Amino acid sequence: MSRFWAISGLALRELWMSFRLLALVAVVTAASLPALLLPPAVVPDLAGAPPDRLTWFATLLAVALAVGGGVAGFSVGAERRRGSAGWLVSRALPRPTLLLAWFASVALVVAAGMVPAGVLAWVALDGPALVPGGPVAFGLVLASVFVTAALAVALGCLVGALLPPLPAALVAILLAGIPMAVAAIQHLALPAMPGSPLGVLATLDEAARPVSAALQAGGVALGLTAALLVLAALAFERADL
């Protein structure tokens, strides 16, 4: 376990020194900007009306979380290409430990961006009036969104184990971003859909039982994250470092 913490610390420091940490926190935090800057919709349910602030928040968060997947893909690909992963593995570090450390580090950075984003959105959207269950319910919905973010990061780790850094980043952003953004824009909260916690977030003011829907969707995303991590570990195990 001490190896995992040592490598997680190394990964976080590399993210910090390469400005990827700051950039990712800023991108995720910036998802709350429309909620802060746009005026509330006068008639939000009118057909053809522009998306309301909650939908904007969920959609931009989807894009930002996909960028998190891209950062994971780029990072794992870059570690392979530069030889840093090879050096660590030649020091008898198990490959899955290295991959898991990068997954945890990028996910932690995404979480660090989601906290201020959530607080800003809560304040700007007048959370107490918007969410029936109060801050706890809002926090639980955001937690399920974070599981979706972890899914995007796991996807990034998988493509990073297979592709060079830049293609890995682009593929991860596209593969993770499209379903999440569609769920947010189209207000899709189907539990089986990977990005549905964002659909729940986008409809937080209308849903009858948003927490239940978010937890269901989050559970599915958690299962998918675990499956993707296993696939990523298998791919990394066979990759040339």
Add this chain to the structure above:
Amino acid sequence: MLDGLDLTVGVGTRLLVVSEPEGSASLLLRVLAGLARPSSGTLRLAGLARGDDSAAGWARRVSYAGSDQALYPWMSAREVLELALRLAGHEAEERDARMEAVVNRFHLRGELDQPFSRSGPQVAQRTLLAAALIGEPEIVLLDDPLRSLEPNERARLLHLPGKRRTLLLASRYPASEAGLVTRVALLRHGRLALDAPIEELERHGLPLSARGISALADLADTAAALAPPA
């Protein structure tokens, strides 16, 4: 790049591996270090399979040093060596003693806490070799090491003590490995074309160079072709 390669290296051998085309020798070392996966075949080093990641297993017995690009430029020599010791599972007291020994041997004290971006590639290369040797491994795999060092300094640092220590050294400049190796192997198009004592070169009046090694492999081929069938 490697095909049907069958190579046995005895304990204590100092083997120089050269390849035509370049790159196969590096790949062989990367396969031996577990960084590249062969599509088939088996490899065992000192009776160990690569899967033995325990602190008492692979990490303490086999060591690999490749390109210094692998080290993060913001890291210092101290951080790299501490990480190497920690990953190898050494206890705190032992870590201090080993750190002290390699810092002295590789003249790293002056630049110990400077990031490599400031101290330069020479310090990074010395640190990489120091990290490879810090655990006193039985088998050392060196992929064209210490290229940016002055030749005498390089030869001094690569002169590894220990009669039972096995060294596999991949090099693009065989002449600079004189005095460091006892055998030479040539990989030609992925296959083993030569595995001979270094004295064989001298016996045939050939230099320790890529051309000389290649000529010795040709001579061995011709001799094998002319030999009467057993």
